[in-house]
Amino acid sequence: MNFSQNGFNPMMGFANPYAQAFGSPQNYGSPQRGYGGRGRGRDDRRGGRGRGGGGGGGGGGGGGGRDRPPIPENSNARMRKMVIKLGDDENFEPVEDSHRLARVLKRGWGEGSAGVCEGFRISVTQQPHKHSYLVVLLLSLSRRHVTTAEGAGEDAQLGDKRKAEDEDDIECGKEILEDLSRALRGWVEGREWQNVRLGLQFFSLLVPAGLVTSSSLLGVYKSLLAVLEEVGGGGDRAERAVRAVGEGLIRSGKSLYDESPDEVEGLITSIEGYIIGRRNEIKSLVDPLSPILANAEANAPNPDTLDDFLSALHALRANFFNPPACLSRHWELYTKDEETIQADPFELSPISMPPEMYAVDAYELDKGEGRLGNIVLFADDVVPPPETLEGWVLRSLTLDLINIYEVNRKECASLLISLRRYLPQNTFKPVNPPAEEEDASTLSTWSAESLVISTLLNGLLTLPRSAYKSIYYGSVITELCKLSPNTIAPPVGRAVRKIFGYLGNDGLDVEITRRVAEWFSVHLSNFGFQWMWKEWVPELELPASHPKRAFMRRVAELEVRLAYYDRILDTLPEAMKAEGAGVLASEPPEPVWAYEKPDHPLHAEAKELLQLFRSKATTSDIRLHLDNLPGSEEGISANVRKMVFETLFQLGSRSFSHFLNATERYIDTLRYLTSDQASRKVLLSAVWDYWKYSHQQKLITVDKYLQYGILEGLDVVEYLFEEDGDTEGEEGDGWTDEWKWEILKMTIEKHSGRVQAIKNRMKVIEREDESARARRAAEILEKGGDVGEGEDEDLTDIRPEGSKAFNDAQTSLDIQSTRLEKILISTMKQFISSLLPNEIAANQGLKGVLTLLQSGESALWSVRAKWGWYREFVRLYSAQLLPLAEPIENSIFSTLPSGDDDIERRAVEMVRGVWSSSLEL
């Protein structure tokens, strides 16, 4: 079959199917025209003209293509696009329109079959919300007209008739299925778990649709779950297999169960065995709610993602494997008429799992396949809970869309907002409820918007880390709010209030609180800082260190960072503006240069020094000046040092760039004054005093001083804990208010970033060395030499400069790794010694918390916050801590007292428990 027979020139169509998309991305979601079912030839010509007009501006792209003879790729691209865009039209009719598209695709099959197959691969894995449409399309493609010997009417043209027969002879459906099943095997092999799961979901729909045999699908399920039988349980792949098969069963279970009930029960049993068989310790470390309870009763962790999944599967079984109503089954409406023949169901071939992989960056492969936060943010009748069948399916679909569309938050938001379009009609609460009261009982109460917000926030709040950067989740919410403020803003508000309610005795994890505050402040900054602060006024009664109070302070502080003090003050209700209300800091985040006051003992010296700095005196001048100050004969005193530091901050206080310039200009002065640890401590205390009212500036200053090598990580770690002083009171501190953790985390990451950067550099050098070696080997071969013998020494020394760079990198890697290790161990030590202080007084550390709890008092919120950050530290850096298990055990845990009484023993057990469960992570 060639083009002329079909009567269109594919080049005239969309030479570049994305040309339109690039021109106006916002229109891409809605097709400009149908998929060309009717009057195609004319449409194509129009398309050709359109492109000609727009081509000039675009340039680059497919320049010169118009002169070339038609090439089939373009037809492929065009047909691929038709498949991808199936269902985008507002007035889409799943059955009729899919059928119509099928006819078009069949007609162009000869030129565009590869495009159709690719379209299916793309749509199946990237548009799971359209699976049901695709099933109808595939079904239609798999049906053939009964060919009768008499043929059509006498006056039908012979060519047309032959064409019709040709079309019917091709087994389009089979070709697509073969391609998809090949693709599925490829995804499994390549460990593209999201594709595997979505592909399997699609195949599972094909069994009830009669396109795939139930026995072969069972075979695929079993071959995936075989991984559970492996020695060691299959590791990471086991979880992927369990999820993929389980979600498949939700779609195909009924059909499979009707034929082979025992097999299906068997599958459920092995999934059950895997999920129940996991250890509780790991779960409790990533449990978002982990209150400290009065008694040492087993603190059973809340169900996690997989537990919810198992409950959903149990619900499936209890309902005789009937699929949930929220899954569309449009193919059931697509009836077969007498003149068509359905192709025989396809036989899937079993799949073999790839071996377990121990790559370090395996985490990247799990994007979108990991666990999801499981904080209940809405009532069960608003968002179906994920442990129900419907709840699981809806959340899973929403999450998949969020993960797939990560590349474009705007498209993601507009898809999520139209989610209800792709689901059966009564899935969600109707937008315009019918006036008739009697119907109300049968109507759904679920809110699509709340489902979306709940899934987005739980994605953001996943422990230990979210699949994507936290800013992504917030950006989608922002886009959603822009698209539909009236429907999205209320669920956002409800979710925040709900989270606020978990603060305190419910034990909401501090890291989750931190992420919420960070997201929420940015969110508010996009919407005029409008928030119902008023309803939190009663909470001002709580002690200042209470998590609820701390949360308010933190949100307000972050808001100020994104705007300015007075602006945020204006958004607060009177009760919170009042002096001592403690929501906003008592002062704006301005610097405090104590030497400005004439009565300060160092007033004159500081002023003079600032003058010198401002007149850009050289480092040596400054040094001379400092050495000649009265009282500096014996060396510069700590007070003067501090004055110099703070005066240098004053020089650079105007902006971030001013600060960097001041630092760079006087970096030698800084180095000169901070040669030992004691003086670096003075530097830190100067930062703390000068930026008393700005935690952000503390962070920035410490960050950059670490970067410039003026401070060392250990200095910061020690200072952060040492500076705590007496924090057992009711006041908030850097741990309840998160900013100390912020600085600690930055410090650790700064050092692990260095290690990582060197490792990356070494990889590059290794690659370069390798290619140099290969080049050299090729040269030798060319000269007729023999690579195999005697030449090896030549080859290893091929790039002395490369090897030198490698050795240098190795040396700095050793240095930086040692530094990082020291910091990690020191942090661990500091956390533990402040949670389990040596001279155990009844009201200190964790013991204090537990003792007070026994008398029914929840207090010592600062200790509790530190406990939370300890858990976060261990959870977040478990991979780096694991190799240090031995020194940590020897230098820290082995020296811990076993405890004199029950409470003390329990405190020690808690601390140790976190550490040992991290080893299992």
Next chain:
Amino acid sequence: MAQVVTPLDQPSSYRDNRSEIDRETERRLLAQSSTLYVGNLSFYTTEAQMYELFSTCSRPEEGGGVKRIIMGLDRNQKQFGRGKSGGQVRDEFRQEYDSGREKRRQEQERLRSQIQFDTYAAVGGLGMAGADVPRGEESERDRQKRDRSEDEDIERRDDEKRLRGEKDDE
């Protein structure tokens, strides 16, 4: 995952006409660059605000972070923040002002009309000429040709240092 939607992290279609680098090299250099141009900012956006927001986009655990912020510096005013012909024009609709600057409405009015003049009326059309937006080597050379005070000379060297980026301790 790019087949159904256009990813937003594509390099901008903007092209510096005065750049002599060919397209391919430009693309390669851009792929390696960690410098981000952020346009359409309010006149009163501060560096600290930029730092706060853009820190959330970096990966410090892989050695990332905000190294430098270069905002057009108005040399005559000696303050950071965009001033005269700094490329920031449409501030007419803004209702809120930065703290401490509220008293300086008059100054703002003056600035605004100056900006509008520079943008719409000054010779050469759009007032990008002379804007203190870093534009690579060529504009750097251009700038050297211009007359400037000694003070500015020092500032310029600082600029260069800033463009080079921060030196780490290794």
